[in-house]
Amino acid sequence: MAAQTFIAISELHPNFSHPKVAGIVIGKTDVRSFPDRKNIGEDRFTFSFTIKDSPDFFINVTSWGNGGYINGLSSSFSTGDCVIIENPLVTNKDPEKGDKFCPTTPSLYRLLVTEAHSQVSLCADMDTIDRLLPLIHLPVKDCADFYSLGDIMANGQSLDGTLINILAAVKSIGELKQFTTSDSRKGQRLEVKLFDDSVSSFPLVCWDREAIQLVQTLIPKETVLFIADAKISFDSFRNGMTASVNSKTIITVNPDTREASLLFSYAKEASESGALDHDEKPEDIAAFVSAVDSITDVYTVSQVKQKTQENPEVFFGITYGFISKLDLDSSVSKVIKTRCSRCKFQVTEDKQSCTNLLCPGRDQALASSTGFDLLVDITDHTGTLHSCALRSPVAEQTLGCTVKEFTSLTDDERTAMKWKFLLERCKIHVKILPSTKMRTGIRGLILACSVADPGEVKQHMSALLQRL
Numbered sequence: 001m002a003a004q005t006f007i008a009i010s011e012l013h014p015n016f017s018h019p020k021v022a023g024i025v026i027g028k029t030d031v032r033s034f035p036d037r038k039n040i041g042e043d044r045f046t047f048s049f050t051i052k053d054s055p056d057f058f059i060n061v062t063s064w065g066n067g068g069y070i071n072g073l074s075s076s077f078s079t080g081d082c083v084i085i086e087n088p089l090v091t092n093k094d095p096e097k098g099d100k101f102c103p104t105t106p107s108l109y110r111l112l113v114t115e116a117h118s119q120v121s122l123c124a125d126m127d128t129i130d131r132l133l134p135l136i137h138l139p140v141k142d143c144a145d146f147y148s149l150g151d152i153m154a155n156g157q158s159l160d161g162t163l164i165n166i167l168a169a170v171k172s173i174g175e176l177k178q179f180t181t182s183d184s185r186k187g188q189r190l191e192v193k194l195f196d197d198s199v200s201s202f203p204l205v206c207w208d209r210e211a212i213q214l215v216q217t218l219i220p221k222e223t224v225l226f227i228a229d230a231k232i233s234f235d236s237f238r239n240g241m242t243a244s245v246n247s248k249t250i251i252t253v254n255p256d257t258r259e260a261s262l263l264f265s266y267a268k269e270a271s272e273s274g275a276l277d278h279d280e281k282p283e284d285i286a287a288f289v290s291a292v293d294s295i296t297d298v299y300t301v302s303q304v305k306q307k308t309q310e311n312p313e314v315f316f317g318i319t320y321g322f323i324s325k326l327d328l329d330s331s332v333s334k335v336i337k338t339r340c341s342r343c344k345f346q347v348t349e350d351k352q353s354c355t356n357l358l359c360p361g362r363d364q365a366l367a368s369s370t371g372f373d374l375l376v377d378i379t380d381h382t383g384t385l386h387s388c389a390l391r392s393p394v395a396e397q398t399l400g401c402t403v404k405e406f407t408s409l410t411d412d413e414r415t416a417m418k419w420k421f422l423l424e425r426c427k428i429h430v431k432i433l434p435s436t437k438m439r440t441g442i443r444g445l446i447l448a449c450s451v452a453d454p455g456e457v458k459q460h461m462s463a464l465l466q467r468l
Contacts, residue, residue: 023051150198
């Protein structure tokens with residue numbers, strides 16, 4: 001088969017007749033519709049995508065037409081596919097109109113695709129595909145021009161409303177949320193948690209279906225992203241900064257850069273060391289505790305396990321059960337632990353600095369916190385949740401004593417405290433997190449625990465039986 005001849009993006013010009021361009025799709029928007037001003041009562045449909053054919057050149061492509069054509073064309077390829085565009089119209093960019101909402105490109109032009117004159121098809125030429133595929137891993141911005149998550153946190157609200165580049169690893173991918181707006185339009189939202197060597201969790205929000213489909217394919221803790229032109233906003237509800245994907249954003253998965261390679265190594269080691277499983281800061285736990293009154297869903301242990309298997313996302317709930325394992329009478333070092341305030345790695349107070357080689361503050365003086373750090377089992381008539389975390393400050397409220405008071409208790413007093421809980425049914429508020437590190441695939445964090453009122457237990461158990 002003879003090699004196909006394509007016009008390079010860098011050589012495109014409006015004077016070309018019947019140009020033929022090949023490129024890999026590096027970004028794509030959802031289909032949108034607008035009232036057709038020429039045909040009252042009808043809509044025009046459009047979507048855009050961005051293709052790249054060399055390390056330095058890429059261009060935006062826009063298509064307009066009726067709903068059948070545009071929806072069919074959009075569904076025929078995805079980000080990461082190699083496509084051939086035949087006879088597009090090469091036009092000058094207009095920074096004041098549509099191009100202000102598209103990714104920034106080095107080309108002076110954009111391509112317009114119409115049903116009557118143009119054709120877009122998947123590339124079938126293997127030589128062309130082999131040439132284009134590596135380009136998907138090259139960021140569209142300078143690979144050193146990015147903010148770390150720590151930089152974003154440090155700059156705070158001064159970045160509100162700006163577009164910046166971010167290099168970060170994927171920590172977790174949330175559940176897709178569907179919603180309907182006040183004007184009856186359907187929408188969706190998905191939140192991804194990012195991390196790097198400076199911040200353990202940072203939210204990235206996706207609104208477009210195309211962006212959501214892309215991130216849903218990613219492997220948490222094994223994927224690094226270079227996010228070009230992410231929008232930074234201050235979220236008053238969280239009282240913190242968030243990033244979001246918009247129509248100008250281009251996401252490069254596992255970039256082929258030195259900086260990304262270093263972050264990938266950090267992410268892998270942090271995941272294997274379990275450091276990412278211990279990132280609930282005391283203030284985070286305190287925030288959860290203050291919101292326990294809003295947790296109303298009641299589960300048996302078996303229902304918790306079933307919900308996690310069916311939908312492996314973080315959720316909150318209440319369970320009425322017994323603390324069936326509570327090792328308060330073991331050595332104090334197993335009950336009370338000191339952790340680095342930066343990376344949550346367990347340390348000893350006599351050290352001058354954190355001993356975790358991956359700690360972002362390993363070259364600084366040790367900042368640590370000491371508190372209860374227990375793994376307990378929760379059991380009811382349907383089964384047992386093993387190794388749920390009971391940590392300060394919840395542990396102090398549950399046990400009714402401070403760390404200092406606990407260390408002064410005798411062995412007999414600790415044993416008596418233990419049996420107080422082993423013999424009583426408790427009302428336990430929990431945060432449930434899927435975990436690849438736990439044998440059961442579930443990690444529980446106790447947010448509140450108190451001896452249950454018998455009448456309340458009877459009421460909720462009756463409700464549970466009715467649900468079964």
